[in-house]
Amino acid sequence: MSNLNQTMVEKYRNDFLNEVRANVEEGDWVNMCMQCGVCAGSCPLGPYWEHPPQEIFMMIRAGKREEVLTSTSMWMCTSCYNCIARCPRELPITHIMHGLAHYADRLGLAPKEQPTRKFANKFWDNLTKKGRVNELKLGLALYFMNGFMEGIKVAMANQKLGLNMIKTKRMNPMEIIGGHGVKDTSGLHAILKKAREIELAKAEEFKG
Amino acid sequence: MADIIATNETILVVGGGISGMTAALEAAEYGKQVILVEKEAGVGGRVSKLYKYFPKLCHPTCGQEINQRRIKMNPNVRLMTMTEVTEVSGEEGNYSVTLKTSPRYVNNNCTACGDCANAVEAEFDDEMNYGLGKRKGAYLPSRMSFPQQYVLDPRIIGTPDANAAKEACKYDAIDLDMQEESTSITVGAIVWATGWQPYDANKIQPYGYDRFDNVITSVEFERLMDPHGPTGGKLLRPSDGKEAKNIAFIQCAGSRDRNHLKHCSRICCMASLKQTTYVRERYGDDGKSTIYYIDIRAIDRIDNFFQNVKADETVTFIKSKVANIVENKENKNPVLRGVNTEGYDRYENEHDLVVLAVGMQPSVPAGDFPMNVVVNEHGFIEEDESNGGIFAAGCSADALDVNRAVQSATASALRAIQVVNRVAGTEG
Amino acid sequence: MADEMKIGAYICKGCGIGERLDTAQMAQIATRDAKAAIAKEHEFLCNADGIKMIQDDIDNEGVNRVAIIGCSRRAKVEAFNFKDVAITRGNIREGVIWVRPDTDEARETTQDMADDYVRMAVIEAKFCKPPTPNEETAYNRHVLVVGGGVTGMTAAVEIAKAGYSATIVEKTGALGGAAAKSWKRIPQKSPYADPEDTGVADLIKFIEDSDKITVHLNSTLTKTSGAPGRFSADITAESGSTTTENFGAIVQASGYTEYDANQLPELGYGKSDNVVTQAELDAMALAADGGPIKTKDGKEVKSVAFVQCAGQRSDKEGHLNYCSGHCCSTSVKQAMYFKDQNPAIDTNVIYTDLRMPGAGGEDFYRSGQRKGVTFTKGCVTEVATGGSELEVKFKDLILNEDTSEKVDLVVLATGQVANSGLNIDEVGQDEPGEWKTNPESVLNLSYRQGKDIPQLTMGFNDSHFICFPYETRRTGIYTAGPVRRPMDMQQAMEDAVGAAMKAIQAVENAGKGRAAHPRAGDLSYPQFRREGCTQCKRCTVECPFGAIDEDEQRFPQFNEARCRRCGTCMGACPVRVISFENYSVDSVGQQIKNIDIPDEFEEKPRILALACENDAYPALDMAAMNRVEYSAFVRVVPVRCLGSVNLIWITDALNSGYDGAVLMGCKKGENYQCHFVKGSEMASVRMSKVDDTLQSLSLEPERVTTHEVAITDIERAPEIINEMAETIEKIGLSPFKF
């Protein structure tokens, strides 16, 4: 069990609802759900959800910490905002799912091999490095995220796609060296660092 | 309208639905002078378009007959139809009110013989049937209409139809020169009973009321059962006129939803439960009803109505707010998609017909009241000292079922009486 | 007005009547056959000129009975509205020309029909006196309010505000009832976010300051007698001292008793002090006075579970089979007691359907969630009281699993049981002269039919009518609050205002001798020939409103102010000694007898149709508007209620050569629609006896049928008539033609 996870378990004992409210983006909203299930029915990847959003909210109230945080469900979110648009109670479900995923990942509970978990991390690393996404590197990183041999396979499978993109000048092999980025990278990194600190401090102070 | 006698001991009741009629009659039968104004051509309001009431499954027209007789027999009630309140000034015990009366183009000579209707060609959507059927340009709004007097649709004025109607009338009852009239009266207290309207189902986009023929509203469904309705009492679906036997009822269609009406409209659960009995009434065991709900709100002792419907094996309950509806292009059947949240079951159910249990929206938009009253965020009039001698009755006060609306109306009659009794100095 | 009767018959030729019928002949019939003093035709009777013609005859010719022969009695009522004269209507528009084809073959039978309706209208006029209020009217502006809870107090306050006086009789030692034992109430004002002050103090203050309201604490009613305008009540204090006061009307706000949770051992009640009812929780909160709520053993509550529908909405023996309406909102209110005091307290509401309707309800629900109250859709199976904490075992219906929750306190949402006194269908009344007060009774009415108000269902004294929630079977006595139907405080308070309205209205009606709903304003009242009475008691027993008592010699005692003018007593009386001035055995019987019965060779049968004036008759009118045809052989007579139909009418009809009779009344049974409650029920019982009459006349039983007809039966009502015509065609004409 990761140290952070350990601390959190001790801090909130079995009050998972409050743990979520304190540490998860828009977590305060969880309790507003009235179990209508319109989110579950509206999700394009609905059938792949082990636990649909409204059920996750119920599980949080029921204190099913382990089951929620180790679930692959939140990682199914495509950010299509269908659930948000239809939710009769105004819950920012998309954000809550992102928040839960993020928190689970922080605690090291998120399923290691969950592809979107990996990709989302790669994406963040990629964009924060220089401030802008380097699609080529991202693409390659994606191919190789499951190891070198696996990567080659995926790369081969996607070879035609890649060539197409290059042919149509929508992918630039030269991106591998340098590529786009912001000028003030240090400033950007300072901002992100500070933001992170503030966020953690706030979670510390939470008082139900 | 010169002959209206009203003083600050008179009570004005706005709205001739069951709440307004009740408030007016209770006050009048107590002995007060009452002016009852109704913006439509006759009294009866929303309930006169219902087939049956829950939980007794009796017919609203029955009570309407009694109330209409009470009005006919009571000299204290002065009924003004096609009339709206445009302005209210003054204070408790002394209001001056401006009324606008639209031309009916038919006077009291009318004997309701119907010759004018026969003479007129033009047809329009029948409001009585929520536009599901047609009616003539000269018409008696319904068989129960009171006053029992025909109306000319303003759209035929200036057309040959208007003259045809006039010529057809042997009793000089048609007056094409009638103009809108404005009247000013003084009253001591006002009972506001303008009631509700069904929430606009077009706004509930995921359910495609505007796109799919076989998605209708609960109020329209009532008309299908009515022997005077557009289908003569048969449950025929719009797309192909075939009998609809497998019917879905979607609860909270526009209620309990921040995208629409935030409040619970109270009546919809009971209305849908009642409507499943219609399906049984028509098809017996061959019918199938499915209710998609969040909470079934069959309050107090009428919960046993819910228990009885639950015991009916042709009725299924699914705890789910339906996510969206698509149309099966082959047979025009609506296909409902969603998740049953009692144990996470994903469904994709095809039905012959979908009935949206649409919510209750106050008839008067919050900003449009001609007087100062406290209105809550849902558009209902709050009970408040600062309302002075103005009292809400029925669904102007809250989303109420008929029984509670009449209760509320009876109470508002007393509040109005208290005011005018103070004015008259007869409070002891 | 003139004592000598003078009938004017006025025949309208409008609406096609003139073209279809020989009105001159009808005028002749009116004078020659039916003995009208004056008979006039008019092109357009309901217009100003026609009305003037009639009014002139009333003013100048001394006409005091007016027979209008034209459209239905339901049409043009405002126009044909003449003061101080009796008015009857002969329906030859909706009743004749609109239901008959305009053909040569049909002309003769259609004319016969119209001629008879002329005879009937004029004869009816002959037997209708313009009603005058009876002399024994009493006016008393003092209202008795039974019960000093929020409902009763509100009723008294509103009555006082209207300028009347009220006396509250409260059996306990204090005003306020359940509300006074509560910390806060469910919010009644926008934004419906937080519990509100109960408002009890304000009500009590108003009552104490008011010179119009008197209060009797620790007191009960030991005898209540009389009628609207002249009720007399014995108010007896614990000490035994009794004062007798007179009242014009009564509001019964006897409230509810909380369901006995001892019947719920499976939920731990009685086994642990930490399993309490909602009422007990409110008492704890009241004691805590805004501070932390503590369990009996003084421990601060850190977690609490609310179990909804405890012993409610269940068919189990001893449980309540209804929903008490307020409990969901009450639990949210009580959960807020904890959350507002300390957000860290865990509060969970376990429900199956969360029922917080209307604008306020949903707002309050959301507010609860915002404050951190959690809601679990689940069924509680058991509350285990063994351990240090309570364990609530339930099935989570969303997560679909059996689970449990450990809490410090469990609150059971038990329901409301109406304090409606005796069920008079089970507990009969003492015989006259043997009066005994029954401590179980709320009102201790001296009424022959029993000591309390008839119960509708589930022990509640509610009205049976959706359109008329204050319809009461004991005129001038109105129930309000949870005794009428389970409800929360806001509804109870509004209900009290409504009941107060009806009470002062009853006071005014009684003072003027006017009937109450549904024949509001009717001045007629049952008149009774004592010397003819056989003391059979039928009128006393059958009166749907318990208006009739018995005197020491067992003669019926009519209490006009309690009477609703349905005529059930008139229909019940085997010796026909009960009648109204404007509606009597004769006013109908003579119409039946005085139509023209063609001899058997003419092949013109006659069918008598007695139709309830509120449903069947309008249905026939509307059928006519749709131009639905029916047999020309029928003669339709509207009746106030099928309950008023006296068997003699049928026997006379058959004796005088009618070939058949149909009775059309309202739906009976559990969901009865008869607005006089038992009218159609009574009629069908009586008609079951008509077979004997038929046998004695050796007539076929098919000749008399009784039907339930709803106002919407626009196709069916005419069918019923036509079916009878066919039946007669099959079995042949009656032999009794003279």
Added chain:
Amino acid sequence: MATKEYSFYPGCSSQKGASGSNYQVSVDTMCDVLDIKLNDIPDWNCCSASIGYAGGGELPRLALSARNLALSEQANPDQDVVATCAACWLATRETKERLLDDDSLMNETNEALAAAGLKVEAKQDVRHMVEVLIEDFGYDGLAQHVKKPLEGIKIAGYVGCQTNRPFGIAGESFENPKYLDKLVETMGAEPVENYDKKVSCCGGALAFSEPEKSQALIKDIIESAYDGGAEMIVTPCPVCQMNVEVYQDQINAKYKTKFEMPVVYYSQLMSVAYGKGVQESGLNGQVIRAKKLEDIAGK
């Protein structure tokens, strides 16, 4: 002096040699015709789309967009911020609204920005290019410039998710927005009526991480376009464009379909209708060539 100027947030995919570079080409052409001047936000950064969440917490992600807003306020005050990428627009507008809606969030964000000497007020409107076209020019205004009406082409307007929800464009409904259809008509082509996959999701970023699941969604989107008789699909979103266009051979391979459905941007339709050539309209950037458009552009 241009008729209209906006503070422009191009976004990563629009960059040279990036997946949406052809979008940018056509946008420039279109703006040129409409005399719109786009002033790039200097040194803008990625918005983290809606997939950065695993690594980036709430505030860091908000800070990213806040930085762009701050820079925009410095460089192009009193100009509306305009984005062409749905994700960019959504992330930026969401940030604006959440900052304005929550003071503490606003303070925390500024505290973070201060680390780079920046400050945000989030006062500027944040708009999608399509909003600009519809609201500031109007369909009639856009029609005026049409030189070569796209006659005889039937086009399915695929709105997708993020230009539609949660904000949406021109007050249209979430379930059946009509603005693309109207644009198609305005350019002289024929829209597919009630295209029922109009607003369904293409899988977004999950097209990379969950190709099977996403491609199933994409298949339906293309299939129902064919059912509606469409010859090409038009979209306002680079993610939609790429996902729906570039995986068609993989889908064909997997589902034995024969898809070859061109997927273009509204700006490409407009450039062509405005008489511009294949290059200027970025049509050479199509993996599946939009021949019908090229023909018109070639004329």
